[in-house]
Amino acid sequence: MSLRGKITAGAIALCSSGLLAFLGTWEGNGQNVVYADKLARGLPTVCKGITRHTSPYPVVIGDYWSDARCNQVEQLVIEKGQLQLADCITNQQVGQNTFDALSSHAHNFGVPSTCASRAVGLVNAGRIADGCKAIAWAPDGKTPVWAFVTDAQGRKQFVRGLHARRVAEAELCAK
Numbered sequence: 001m002s003l004r005g006k007i008t009a010g011a012i013a014l015c016s017s018g019l020l021a022f023l024g025t026w027e028g029n030g031q032n033v034v035y036a037d038k039l040a041r042g043l044p045t046v047c048k049g050i051t052r053h054t055s056p057y058p059v060v061i062g063d064y065w066s067d068a069r070c071n072q073v074e075q076l077v078i079e080k081g082q083l084q085l086a087d088c089i090t091n092q093q094v095g096q097n098t099f100d101a102l103s104s105h106a107h108n109f110g111v112p113s114t115c116a117s118r119a120v121g122l123v124n125a126g127r128i129a130d131g132c133k134a135i136a137w138a139p140d141g142k143t144p145v146w147a148f149v150t151d152a153q154g155r156k157q158f159v160r161g162l163h164a165r166r167v168a169e170a171e172l173c174a175k
Contacts, residue, residue, distance in 0.1 A: 053110075147160075
């Protein structure tokens with residue numbers, strides 16, 4: 001059974017309560033006013049990380065989104081992303097926690113980046129534990145990955161909070 005098949009059969013949940021709680025920790029709960037995300041060079045962001053790249057509605061700094069609108073758009077965006085992610089995960093042994101961790105990563109960096117990551121490559125190769133570690137660490141096990149932003153001068157800057165999220169995703173993935 002493919003990962004999509006496991007979703008259809010109900011063995012893997014889309015937009016699971018665990019994933020929503022996890023995203024709330026890292027993306028903000030009750031973030032109803034659109035703000036300029038400093039880590040994303042001022043990208044207008046609302047709710048649990050909804051941006052113009054994912055929202056079917058305009059995301060304009062200063063606009064207020066009701067809880068109902070946040071919930072509706074989050075559900076839509078997360079499920080759409082998870083279905084795309086499921087298409088690139090070929091290992092049928094992936095469980096809910098691993099799927100949720102990779103879904104969080106994809107929600108933060110985009111599905112194409114997550115699908116092309118070393119982490120997903122290792123998971124698909126049957127090396128789930130190594131894939132989980134690869135969410136936060138380079139092959140040497142010491143160098144952080146996916147924890148950098150590029151500043152206005154084009155320099156990569158390490159962001160402790162992004163690395164903390166990657167470590168939390170790796171831990172969730174391995175559960």
